[in-house]
Amino acid sequence: MNEYAEYDWKLHQMQNERLCEVARKRLTDGDRQRALNGLRDAVDKSLNLALRDKSRCQDDNFLRRFLYARKHDVQQSFELLVSYHQYRREHPELWASADGGVLRALADGLPGVLAQRDRRGRCVLLMFASNWIPHACPLLSVFRALLLTIERTLDDVQNQANGYVIIVDWTEFTFKQSCSLQAKVLKMMIDCLQDCMPVRFKSIHFIGQPWYVETALAVIKPYLKAKTRERIMLHGNNLSTLHDALPLDILPAELGGEGPSYNSELWLQDFCRGENINPAPITTSTPAIPIENDPPSAKLDKAYKQKDNPNFSFNGSEKSAKSELLRDKD
Known part of the structure; x- marks a missing residue:
């Protein structure tokens, strides 16, 4: 895992982000409108079966997701739009209405959304891995919760333009839990988030990761693009490097920040309001402790x-x- 630990990620990240910021500033409103018109024309003329239903493509805010994700390159934005619809046609169950498994994942902070953005205006997503209970909430439900959270937050143009930061807290994540990380679902997550979703992950931070998580990361590494690998930072138990990347005042107490402990109920309620869901109370079941005469x-x-x-x-x-x-x- 030396390529993660020794990589001068902070300098490279700052240089890349400055260049992206300059590129965004050089785009005028006229440039953005021409790109939007070009993408709309490409959709209207397309005979691709993935775009048979073009109703959602009439929404300019929806089309802008793909333009921001590909820096307003019309051809690349159109290809991403086709990939997105093709993936949805192949996996309609992922975008089905939130069920009990999804709500359970959100209640456990899988994922959570910080109320405040970082200094670059990026949305910060949290994943508290140790809260995951595989027999009560399958990995697929966690993936759906992440996917539907991204879909919901992408309604905000600021998230389209500035992208996301993800913090995964692996503290107290057990080996037994890691055995429930299904390779098929992990591959599905990578294929979807990396190649089919109109989303920009600016950085991915792992904290408190045990050796078996680093081993799993080494296994999936060949499926990650070079840019994605460069944006993964393994902090271990050294939170000071996380604090170098993100301001303390927006981080919850669990991450060594100045804010209160993260309250997953806030994002759960916000999500349910947006989806017009009336969530039933989510309770954490505690199995009975074995009695002495059990074998x-x-x-x-x-x-x-x-x-x-x-x-x-x-x-x-x-x-x-x-x-x-x-x-x-x-």
């Missing part, structure tokens, strides 16, 4: 299911769990 195998099975219980110490391996459960065996 050892039953104790182990129940322990895996209650790894989210703060009173249970999993310690990241099956061996330690077995030792903890069986040391008082009669």
